[in-house]
Amino acid sequence: MIRKEQRERLLDHLRKVDLHYVVLVVLIISLSLIMGGKSRYFFTLTNFDVMVNNFIMEAIMALGMTMVIISGGIDISVSGVLPFIAIVFANLLLRGIPVLLAALIAIFVSCLIGLANNWLRRVLNIHPMIVTMAMQLTLRGLNLAVTDGSVISGFSQEFQKINQFKPLGISISVWIYILLAFIFLIYSKQNKMFLNIFFVGGNKEAATLSGMNTEGVLRFVYVLNAALAGLAGVLSTTVYNSASYSFGQGVEMRVITAVAIGGTSLTHGGSGSIIGTIFGTVFLALIYNAFVMSGISTYYQDVFTGLMLILAVLLSEGARMIKEKSVKQASA
Helix, strand or coil: CHHHHHHHHHHHHHHHCCHHHHHHHHHHHHHHHHHHHHCCCCCCHHHHHHHHHHHHHHHHHHHHHHHHHHCCCCCCCHHHHHHHHHHHHHHHHHCCCCHHHHHHHHHHHHHHHHHHHHHHHHHHCCCHHHHHHHHHHHHHHHHHHHHCCCCECCCCHHHHCHHHCCHHHCCHHHHHHHHHHHHHHHHHHHCHHHHHHHHHHHCHHHHHHCCCCHHHHHHHHHHHHHHHHHHHHHHHHHHHCCECCCCCCCHHHHHHHHHHHCCCCCCCCCCCCHHHHHHHHHHHHHHHHHHHHHCCCCCHHHHHHHHHHHHHHHHHHHHHHHHHHHHHHHHC
């Protein structure tokens, strides 16, 4: 009797475990062990630092992109926002504005871009992919026009030392990501605004009929996403001690792929999680690091990203269809 109860309790716990997360964790561990066996440098602190810092901007933006996709939307403009804000931040610094104030002004500008994205989406009543793609192209043109294709540099010695400041050997960018990931993990489960994002993404009409300010929720996610892209732009300037129109090339696809790998549905809103995005980001960062350490041409990274995006969509759709089928069978 006791064994039966224990077995039922164990099965109940297993049902609550998300199989998608289990698969991702197994893949991450397996890939790490394979790479560790192939290269003695893989499990070194130096390689870990390189791997993390090479993908940290995507990791930061993936948090905001998760919320946008859960709401039923998409934001392609991040690859234009990141370099644009880096350029704004750099120009403010060259005009003698203090670093913190310049960063706040630059991020505020990115929030205005998020507001513009949402306003155009609402007024034109078209899919957000079209609006944000137009914004991306506009910003890319501005980035080239403002910089004339050149790199902005020549910052003060004090500013150049920011990237050298590493509490406990960890860069400021990584600490900021850890803090943001923790906040998103907590708020996505408890905060009313974050919970409303799931509701709006699942059924916008029902959310509107229930009295929810759906447009306010959507405005929040687009501003939040743009703000994080702006933060990535500011941090990129501190890392490279420069600003360039070429920052963030193709970053939108890497970010969206990390979110999709983490289990957030690209085709149906209302489903996804921050913890899944974190796992997806770690997995993608490991893959890119494996490319570098294996000596495989980085040109194949885009090929792999595209294949992973297709696979993530197929798995997401497959899981949704299985879930719907099981619900119908249970109700029959």
